Amino acid sequence: MSGPVVFDPMTLPSDDNVNAYTFCVELKGSQWFLQKGKMIAYYGRIEFNGIGHGRFQGLIRTSFHSPLHAADWVVAEGSGKMLLADRAFDVNSYDLDDGNLTIRSGNLLAYQPTLALKQSIVPGFLTLIGTGKFVAASNGPVVFMEPPLRVDPQALVGWADCPSPCHHYDHGYMTGVMGGLRAFTGIGGASGEEHQFEFVGAGTVLLQSSEALMAEQPTGAVPQQAGIPGAGQPGSGPRRPGQRGDFQHHFGL
Amino acid sequence: MFRLQGSKTLAVDLAGDAVKAKNGSMVAYDGRMTFKKMTGGGEGLRGMVTRRLTGEQMAVMEVTGQGTCFFADRASEISLVSLHGDKLYVEASNLLCTDSGLRTGTTFTGMRGSAAGNGLFTTTVEGTGQAAIMSDGSAVALRVSAQYPLFVDPGAYIAHQGNLQQHFQSGVNFRTLMGEGSGESFQIRFEGEGLVYVQPSERNTIGGNV
Amino acid sequence: MPFREINSKMVEATVIPGQKMFSQRGAMLAYRGEVSFTPNIQGGQGGVMSMIGRRMANEATPLMTVEGSGTVMFGHGGHHIQVINLTGDTLYVEADRLLAFDGTLQQGTMFMGSQGGVMGMVRGQVSGQGLFTTTLKGHGAVAVMAHGGVIELPIAPGREVHVDPQAYVAHHGDVTNKLSTALGWREMVGRGSGEGFQLELSGSGAVYVQASEEKL
Numbered sequence: 001m002s003g004p005v006v007f008d009p010m011t012l013p014s015d016d017n018v019n020a021y022t023f024c025v026e027l028k029g030s031q032w033f034l035q036k037g038k039m040i041a042y043y044g045r046i047e048f049n050g051i052g053h054g055r056f057q058g059l060i061r062t063s064f065h066s067p068l069h070a071a072d073w074v075v076a077e078g079s080g081k082m083l084l085a086d087r088a089f090d091v092n093s094y095d096l097d098d099g100n101l102t103i104r105s106g107n108l109l110a111y112q113p114t115l116a117l118k119q120s121i122v123p124g125f126l127t128l129i130g131t132g133k134f135v136a137a138s139n140g141p142v143v144f145m146e147p148p149l150r151v152d153p154q155a156l157v158g159w160a161d162c163p164s165p166c167h168h169y170d171h172g173y174m175t176g177v178m179g180g181l182r183a184f185t186g187i188g189g190a191s192g193e194e195h196q197f198e199f200v201g202a203g204t205v206l207l208q209s210s211e212a213l214m215a216e217q218p219t220g221a222v223p224q225q226a227g228i229p230g231a232g233q234p235g236s237g238p239r240r241p242g243q244r245g246d247f248q249h250h251f252g253l
Numbered sequence: 254m255f256r257l258q259g260s261k262t263l264a265v266d267l268a269g270d271a272v273k274a275k276n277g278s279m280v281a282y283d284g285r286m287t288f289k290k291m292t293g294g295g296e297g298l299r300g301m302v303t304r305r306l307t308g309e310q311m312a313v314m315e316v317t318g319q320g321t322c323f324f325a326d327r328a329s330e331i332s333l334v335s336l337h338g339d340k341l342y343v344e345a346s347n348l349l350c351t352d353s354g355l356r357t358g359t360t361f362t363g364m365r366g367s368a369a370g371n372g373l374f375t376t377t378v379e380g381t382g383q384a385a386i387m388s389d390g391s392a393v394a395l396r397v398s399a400q401y402p403l404f405v406d407p408g409a410y411i412a413h414q415g416n417l418q419q420h421f422q423s424g425v426n427f428r429t430l431m432g433e434g435s436g437e438s439f440q441i442r443f444e445g446e447g448l449v450y451v452q453p454s455e456r457n458t459i460g461g462n463v
Numbered sequence: 464m465p466f467r468e469i470n471s472k473m474v475e476a477t478v479i480p481g482q483k484m485f486s487q488r489g490a491m492l493a494y495r496g497e498v499s500f501t502p503n504i505q506g507g508q509g510g511v512m513s514m515i516g517r518r519m520a521n522e523a524t525p526l527m528t529v530e531g532s533g534t535v536m537f538g539h540g541g542h543h544i545q546v547i548n549l550t551g552d553t554l555y556v557e558a559d560r561l562l563a564f565d566g567t568l569q570q571g572t573m574f575m576g577s578q579g580g581v582m583g584m585v586r587g588q589v590s591g592q593g594l595f596t597t598t599l600k601g602h603g604a605v606a607v608m609a610h611g612g613v614i615e616l617p618i619a620p621g622r623e624v625h626v627d628p629q630a631y632v633a634h635h636g637d638v639t640n641k642l643s644t645a646l647g648w649r650e651m652v653g654r655g656s657g658e659g660f661q662l663e664l665s666g667s668g669a670v671y672v673q674a675s676e677e678k679l
Contacts, residue, residue, distance in 0.1 A: 004332045006448060008396040021390035021453035040409035041393075041451045043401055085409070085453030088330075088390030139541045140472035148495060155492035155538070196493075207493055209473035209538045258614045261674035279648075280630035281614075281672045283622055288647040325630065325674035328611020 009043040012081045015093065015133060023084045023091045023135050025110065031077040033063065033117070034084070034110045044080015051075055065118040075113075084109055089137040096134070096160075102127045103136055103158035103206070110135040122164055140209030147203060150196035155207050162203025168196045255333055255352065255383045263324040263331050263350055263385045271317040273357065274324050274350040284320015291315055312345060324350055329387035332394070332450065334414070340379040343412035347387050347452075354382025386412050388452035395449045403443045408455030415447020465565055466546045466604045473538040474546060474606050476563060480532050486563035487539060488525040496533015529563070537563045542608040545615075545671060549603055549635065552668070556607055556633035558597040565603030573598050607633050609673035616670050623665035629676035636668015 012018065014026040025032055027046060039048070051060055051073050059075065076082060085091060086109055094101065102120045111117060111134035120127045128134055136142075138157050145151075150168055159165065199205050254266040262280065265272055273291065291313040316322055325331075326349060334341055336355060351357060358377045378384050386392070388411050397403045397417055404422070413419075420442040443449050465484065467475045476484060478498050491500060502525065529535060538544065539562055547554060555573065573596050599605055607613075609632045616624050618638055625643065634640075643663040664670050 003334055004392055004394045004450075006394040006396050008398070009401050018393050019391045019453070022393050037455065039406060040453060040455065041395060041403060041405040041449070043395075043403055046404075083393065083451065083453075085390065085455075088452070088454040091453070140538065141470045143469055143473060143536070145493060149493055150495070151493040152489075152491055155536075205493075207473075207536065209470055209492070209541075259612050259674065261611050262614050262672075277676070279627060280674065280676070281616060281624055281626040281670070282645075283616070283624050286625075286645050288645055290647070323614065323616075323672065325611070325676075327677055328673075328675040 009081055012043075012083075014081070017091065017093070018083065020090050020141070021085055021088050023093060023109075024081055025076075025084060025135075026081050027076065027078050029077075029079055031059065031075055031113050032110050033113060034074050034076050035108065036072055036074055038084050038086050038109045039076070040083050040085045042080055042082035044078065044082075046076055046078035046080045046082055048074045048076050059113055063113040063116050065116060084135055086137040089139055090141050091135060091137050092142055093133050093135045096128060096131060098131050099160060100127055100129045101134075101158055101160040102164075104156065107136045107138055107157055107208075108134065109137055125158065138206075138208040143207045143209065145205045145207055147199040147201055147205060149199050149205055151199065151205060151207060153195070153197055155209075156197055157206040157208045159199065159206060160204045162199055162201050162205065165197035165199050168198040255350070255385055257331055257333065258323065260330050260391065261325055261328055265316075265322050265324065265350065265352075267316070267318050267320060267322060269317070269319060271315050271353050272322075272350055273313050273315055275326055275348065276312050276314045278324045278326045278349060279314075279316065280323050280325045282318070282320060282322040284318060286316055286318035286320065286322055289315040289317070324385070326387055329389060330391045330452075331385050331387055332392045334384045334386055334412075335382075336378065336384065336414070337381050338379075339414055340377055341384060341386075341412060341414045342375050342377055343384075343386055343450075344410070345376045347411040348376055348378070348384070349387045350385040351378055352382040352384070355380040355384060386450065388450070388454075390453035392450045392452050395451065397443045397445060397447050397449060399444075399446070403449055404440045405443065405449060405451055406455060407439060407441055409451045409453070410441060410449070411452050412450040413443065413447055415445065417443050417445040417447040417449070419443055466563070466606055468544070468546055469536070471543050471612065472541060473536055474544055474563070476529075476535050476537060478529060478531050478533055478535055480530075483566035484529040484563055485526045485561075485566060486529050486535075486537055487559075487561055488527050490537045490539040490562050491529075492536040492538045494533055494535040496531065498529060498531035498533045498535055501528045501530070526561075528566075537606060539608055542610060543612040543673075545607045545609060545613045545632070547605045547607060547633065547635065547671070549599065549601060549605065551600075551602055552635050552637070553598050553600040554605055554633055554635040555596050555598055555638075556605070560608050560632060561597065562606040562608050564599060564605040565601075568599040568601045568603045568605065571598040571600065572596070607671065609671070609675075610677045611674040613671045613673050616672060618664050618666060618668050618670055620665075620667060623663055624670055625661040625663050626670055626672055627676060628660065628662050630672050630674075631662055632671040632673050634664055634668060634670040636666060638664050638666040638668040638670070640664050 007018065012024045014024070016024060018024050051064060091109065096115060102122065102125050105124055105126050108126055111128060112132035114132035115128045115130045115134060118127045118129065142157055147162055256264050258264045276290070331349060342360065355378050360375050360377050392411060395403055422440050422442045465476050469475055473492065478484065488502065544562055549568065613632050618624050618636065625645065641663050642660040644660050
């Protein structure tokens with residue numbers, strides 16, 4: 001029989017995974033941005049402060065650009081090692097080298113202040129820009145894929161370098177005679193796969209291995225201006241044909 | 254004999270001996286097994302009773318037999334702990350199985366329990382033998398020594414062993430940009446010599462919010 | 464071998480023209496190439512009557528036909544995936560645990576009661592998935608979902624395996640099932656409730672058990 005490996009401050013990894021679900025950050029007088037509620041244990045002298053703390057003004061100016069999201073984040077600073085985890089989801093770190101990566105807001109746990117965090121123009125996503133490390137959670141390990149690729153919206157964790165995804169509707173579904181009928185009667189059923197995000201060009205797409213989404217973190221509202229996606233009333237877009245709901249639920253589909 | 258089959262299923266080989274396990278956690282067995290509900294009364298029995306503020310709940314069965322019995326509970330990860338005369342403190346809901354060499358009891362834990370939302374009593378396991386504890390995601394075992402005290406979020410704490418003192422500590426202050434939602438967060442500070450087991454997940458807590 | 468296990472929660476399938484596959488609706492995570500996903504009104508094979516039969520039997524998990532040329536990644540709900548390769552024998556599995564499978568496999572529906580008698584019916588109620596179980600027969604691969612990963616337990620003559628119906632995932636081989644109960648188990652979990660029974664599997668083959676009593 002073998003028990004679990006025992007760690008102490010010397011044997012805990014520095015800025016690396018302890019196991020698939022736990023990541024250890026080492027602070028040496030440095031700072032990290034942390035989503036509230038994700039620190040499970042620490043050794044050493046580490047302080048946690050809301051980012052509204054006055055002396056972080058400079059830090060926030062350079063690294064935090066998601067104003068209405070601010071209440072969900074704290075700054076950890078000091079010296080020691082702290083363990084991060086998120087509801088037993090898989091956790092991984094990513095290094096950006098003068099790069100950019102856009103990630104679903106609910107998946108981001110922590111990042112180094114050398115990176116700048118900004119709201120993506122794609123609603124529900126955040127973009128990290130610069131050089132540094134960040135930690136993200138996913139439902140199942142993250143799989144990296146290269147375009148061209150079509151992805152179920154719910155399996156998408158994020159993407160790096162490539163241009164924003166566009167929507168793709170299955171041709172057969174759009175033109176199918178059954179299309180209208182299906183949507184209303186449930187007979188025949190929609191395949192559930194009529195709609196994907198399509199990625200083209202050079203870059204990397206990050207996929208999570210399941211379609212169970214993690215709770216989305218608010219990324220903050222965008223200014224109510226013409227030309228800004230999501231600036232209208234949220235969630236009032238036109239119904240997609242075949243969208244689940246309506247009659248289909250009555251048929252148990 | 255305890256062994257893990259995968260990380261989420263405990264296989265126990267029995268040759269006429271008995272183990273205590275969380276009620277209903279058997280998922281399969283071969284050979285012959287007898288199950289007995291552990292009801293109140295009697296020393297070792299009352300021990301593992303899960304006591305909660307809201308009442309008491311029997312949670313343990315005794316399994317005797319010849320063959321292999323498999324235990325699992327809601328896809329929790331399982332860690333094996335060997336005890337050699339020392340004492341393991343574990344949240345009742347995180348204890349899956351103990352072998353016949355171990356005695357179980359209940360200890361009053363006071364404040365921590367109320368903040369972690371998981372009862373005022375903690376289960377203790379002592380003697381020489383094997384215990385299987387459960388966690389939401391793989392548990393991490395962290396050593397506490399004189400020069401290295403450890404701070405743990407109450408919601409992530411599942412068990413500890415050794416000679417440890419716990420201090421309930423508040424003092425993490427949030428002042429948010431909005432000037433609202435400021436709150437205090439609680440942590441447990443462990444000092445002494447021993448091991449603390451944490452899980453990569455948090456129960457809903459009243460206090461812990463870092 | 465049409466399934467490549469990418470990790471414990473994701474498999475990749477190569478789709479070749481002329482060889483179709485079936486998958487649960489909504490289980491596609493990503494694909495490349497020209498692949499079409501067509502909802503399947505017939506429940507795979509066997510015509511409309513079979514579909515109606517299955518729906519009444521509460522086994523009408525909507526399937527889609529996957530055809531074309533390319534690769535498809537499958538996964539669903541964060542569940543663990545077990546790939547089971549069949550070499551001529553029959554797999555018994557509840558339909559909503561099927562993630563994807565080879566189109567060459569012959570689908571059927573089996574009334575569990577026919578093997579287990581009255582006990583078989585109870586089993587259906589116990590696992591809450593109806594009295595019918597899907598069967599897949601032939602040569603090919605099946606990707607099955609389970610909560611928290613599965614263990615495979617061999618079943619051999621003289622070595623029957625008892626499984627908590629809540630944790631039962633699938634079985635294959637020449638196996639008979641019936642309900643039994645261990646001494647003391649019913650008293651413990653409550654008399655009269657279906658949970659007082661185990662599924663007893665005997666013969667030769669294997670049973671897959673998940674590390675959880677939670678249904679999908």
